[in-house]
Amino acid sequence: MSPRTASPARLATPGGVLALEPLVPDGPTVELLHAWLTHPRSRYWDLLDADPDRVRRTFEAVAAHPRCDAWLVRLDGVPLGVVETYDPGAVLLAGRYAHRDGDVGMHLLLAPARTPVPGTSAAFMAGTMRWLFEQEGVRRVVVEPDARNTAVHRLNARAGFEVHGPLELPGKTALLSTCTREGFEASELGPAAVPVPEPEPGRAGGPAPAAHLGLHPMRVAHRHLCCKALAEFAHERLVHPEAVGDGAFEVGADGGRVRYRFRARRTGLEHWVLDEGSLRRTVDGADAEPDAQALVTELAPQLGIPPHLLATYLEEIASTLASAAYKLVHRTRPSAALARAGFQEVEAAMTEGHPGFVANNGRIGLGVTEHDRFAPEAARPVRLVWLAARRELSRFDAARGLDEDGLYAGELDPEVRERFRARLTALGLDPGEYRFLPVHPHQWEHRVTVSFAPDLARRDLVLLGETGDEHQAQQSIRTFFNTSRPGRHYVKTALAVQNMGFLRGLSPRYMRDTPAVNDWVADVVATDPVLAASGFSVLREVAAVGYTGDAYHRAAAAGRADEGPHTKMLAALWRESPLARTGPGERLATLASLLHVDACGVPLVAEHVRASGLAAEEWVGRLLDAYLAPVARCLLAHDLVFMPHGENVVLVLHEHVPRRVIMKDIGEEVAVVTDRPLPEGLERIRHVVDPATAALSVHTDVFDGVLRHLAGILEAEGLLPSERFWAVAARCLQELVAADPGTGERFPLLAPRFSHSCLNRLQLLNTLQMVDLADQAASLQYAGTLENPVAAPVPVGA
Template sequence: MTLTTILAPTLEPVDPARDAADVQAWLAAAPFWEMTDRTPDQVRAYLASVVSDPAQSGWLGRVDGEPAFYVETYAPASLIPADAFDARPGDLGMHLLVAPPAADPVPGFTSAVMAAVMRHCFAQGVDRVVVEPDARNTAILAKNAAAGFRVLGEIDLVTEGHAKRAALSVCSRDDFAASPLGGGEDPFPHLRPDLAEAAHRHLVAKALSELSHERLLAPEPAADLGDGWHRLTAGASTYVFRARVLPLEHWLLDAESIRREGARTHLDVLELVVELQDVLGIPDALLSTYLEELASTLAGAAAKRHGAAATSADLLDASFQEVEAAMTEGHPGFLANNGRIGFSLSDYRAYAPETGARTRLVWVAAAREHAHLALGEGLDERSHLEAALTPDERRVFAERLADRGHDPDGFHFLPVHPWQAEHRLPITFAADVARGDLVPLGRTADEYQPQQSIRTFFNRTRPGAPYVKVALAIQNMGFLRGLSPQYMRDTPAINDWVARLVARDRGFADAGFRVLRERAAVGYTGDVYHATRATNPHRKMLAALWRESPVTLLAEGERLVTMASLLHRDHEGSAYATALVRASGLAPSDWVRAYLRAYLRPLVHALLAHDLAFMPHGENLILVLTDHAVSGAFMKDIGEEVAVLGARALPPGIDRIVHETPGREKALAIFTDVFDGVLRHLSGILDADGVLPADAFWRLVAECLDGYEAEHPDGALGLSGDVDLRAQAFAHSCLNRLQLRNTLQMVDIANQSESLLYAGEMPNPVARV
């Protein structure tokens, strides 16, 4: 039991009439507050001014029910000049006044009060506490240090008409948790043994399932253990588990059945990978990097379980962004799918999609001679900026440029991820900032929520405003998550071309299929990294695009969810897809038919009628639900991931998306990206939950293809006549093999098809009989 627990300090809103006498007596003995000569009436008026001020609050503290201290909390920007401190959203200022000790002071009394005050501040949802005590007040400086405060520097500050030299200091949640006074709290509450054990079991099950699917592992039947049991030897360990193998060699594995036999019996996904290194072919030089991505995935899985609240049933009535933040799995095929190397724990809490946290983007001005702004049809720079920024932001940014001696007309405005602004802008691009080609402008007023794609943000303040996608130089799932200024030049034009094609073809409209255009893009190329001979990741660190929001495109009774939600299981193991089917009141087969009509059919039509292939995984599709059934879909992330797979003349500048491909390889746009990447997992969920057997699911997929062929008898094999989606087998393209081969860069973006790895052929579950 701690001293804080024994003394049990409490805080309540200050009452000026009731508390003025006590506070006046304490101020009389506190010279550093510069209020020793105040009368009770003056103190009462002062407290009343604090209570009436929306930028601050006053709190009376009690110990054992008796008044013992006074606290003020305030918005730092209301007191500390902006040129002295860059206040962030989530900062809270604090002043503390402790009653003078009695004749027999209690040892540790002030420490207990300070700890209680800090917990009170953080309980208000803030990220950092800010203080600015008199630099001569060595006693309070020592107490602040014990609470985890870090001195940023000394500043001149005027408060209540008195000037002082203040020791400006901040304390984050993690700082406090690691401090002597905050040491009673676990700084990593998500890394509990029970949560880690559950995360390990889940990831071991996924490893055994997905690596067996990719034919890297070959579990053997264990008939001695009973029907459905399998055994796999991995180094000095043997793993036994129960599983069924569904179509597309989908291993539906019972995670609770997994046992590890040998000298070590606990389940540890990191140890499993080390045991399997030679089998998996992971290069020695990259093993530690892959393990770090996997360790980060493990930590994220534990954090998601620790913070989990919403069940799949709860999500039935949740908002679009509530569903977005509730996702726990990440990419369903990749094992190490939440690497995010570069993020700290506080970064995770601030920017990971599953936390649902809101943030404000940082903006910089980029000199026009070294930057470009590409705009879609019908959009000019003025209308773009009116959608991207509020009038106040545009005015303030222009004023800040002018105040620094720049002509605002000579710059483009570029949004930057807050992490990028802190870790890259002042260091990687220090020379550009110093010479004035990049000018930091500050944060926006609008709050944004990170999406499943982590570097894309949804505007929570103005939901109809465009999405913003920015560069983020962290290592995640086989790539540094940059954004190419070179690609940004053509992005709006590519989107316009695709949007016109989709809008003119009734086949898409009949399926309720639409695209979300990327309407504007900006990129900076004035840095030295663009002057090097060879391309490099540093060329992809300062660019952004704006994408249409689907919110304004909904009809009455429609709602939005990320398609990733169809593969989501909550912390209790319940599947969201199962909850939707049951809530819809439809027969499971009819629910799946509706989904396939909105998702599979338009993708098949795009490929066969137009040689057009998207990247249609879960986070790139936004589904439209009507009465819990899928009634439409929005395709997004067009500019970077769309491809024309046949010979076609496109306008100059966007012809980079043409990649002439033979028919068997074209078909992989459906076989790999849709059948294997999405439908395989959904069929497994519905089968496991007893909603719809996998064989019946794939019969519905065949029925969807039959329906399309019946309506398009002359186009069933595509424009080239050699795309057979009913072939007996197709090349088994494997994702984890790519990451295991090179976790730093899975594929060459400029030549993706040549980078792919295959594991023979996969029997087609919808092959013609």
């Protein structure tokens, strides 16, 4: 067989549909190949120290060779590995073995996987062998794996290979083996693959929008989400894994009929790190496939989900699985590439959602086509829809020094503003009686044209069209970054989609004070010398607009209806862009990106640490000085708390090292926790709680919500033991308090224990609305206390 005569193929296997296509060493493919070949599991390919350019040259040489070829392999759309084919009579084995006509040489590279799924390697081998034997003239497959590679020897035996013995080749002692068509057909894997036709194209001629919903990506998604659920439910003491020896644990469910067994390690703050490849589920003693919805149903009595909300939670689990499957197929950039990527490239590449919540990508209300258009992982350009709203039926609020004309002058080109005014004039309307309102395209299609049809007919609302600016959805899904004009503001829109315990609307009434709140917080931060020295700052939400002229607002104003979701359907706000805060050589990434782990199991934070040239402990110290210290300072000195989870914190990195952070989402998330004086009109942010509860803004939101995950990742990667991580955190807080001793006694950040406030318990109790936004502290769910990992004395400078 000449490899050049081979053709692409699709074969159905028990593990999914295997597709082989010619490997073209372009940029994205080289990124993948580099990640695979430099992973420790690929050591037998002898490219562990290769840079991307060497990988590219290696496969360009294969493509140029007349007797060799390379194929990229996918399983249900998920990149799975590489097949190299060659003529063994002319390449590598020429004169070294008893060559026969019809021989074809083969090399297999199975991509390393964060979440290994049983049967994947067998599907890879079965499909590849079936494809080879379908090629004209192929009678025998020849392989020469390294003699030390016992895993591939076992796989070869399952496919019917006959071992001929050791063979000395350049750089290795190989185990020469061959397989005939008859040997393969009679093997365990012989019947396991059959050709299938190409799928029907989508409406635009490309893949169908639901192409990611295949067997393999969903099996990976189920296994990963089951592991996350078991880890987080154990952390919140909803389940209690039993040690069964050799680092393994078991969790029973459904009266003991169902058992989940896995290997795991426990680190600080009762954090569980599961080996995802070790997970096994049995039902009545028989092996069963891990299934996240089944796990939730089996554990429902232990989880405390109200029966009338179980189906809703299961739907959020299903949507989270679908989103994960989409990312496995479409979001394939490895961490090594992301460590050098731009702000919005990194934002689109995130795959996990919230690190603690199990159902973290609910998005109930988005269809599969809309997901492919609007989800952050789709990274599609989005053009917002603009409406005109009558001034007397809407409100506009802006930050100090900004008015409506000033906002529009910065956000809309002159010709766009003129086009909008001309549209109103052409309808016989006075442009001076209207203001402009950006709307999410999904909201326009599904809500405005239906729920606000009378308002459109009365021309209290008027469709203006698009501006031409393209935006990218952020991880919060309803907030957009302007990719056409990156210096322009973020735009946050109302979106009637249920996600992580809330319908994602925006209240015009609530946003009335948002710009003033942002001004005050920005002033507090800017005038604090400790915060100024750290470079800590906030992205102000500078303007808000909302429509209030609908029947829903009128009914609420008359006291005949609650101010519910329908009064939060048409509003938007503008937030400053962080790009103006960066200097030469600085790059942006959200704090959430540090918790990202790619499909190979490589954490993005590990790539930053290694590329920085710093010891991991010093790198973590820089991060905590930039993040933990300012958040704690705001509480200790100003009674001010944020919601400092990963997506609300933007890191400024220089040479892969955190320099400072920028906090965002101020208006909805900030609170003052004492009765300290506040400017008039800002009382809505006051939420007085006792000092221990106030300290949870650090203990829960920073330690438990971010740092325990980061510590677990760094320890699993062999970069920094968990104990040393927390020692660095303790030293950070001790130095902060030592610099201003009077603040350290106000809130018990260094107390021996703190209340274990649990996020999933909140969502499980009421997945439709996790907390009462007017009194969030009263909604908290506790599970005893946790040992404070920073309580032990750590001498400054230790």
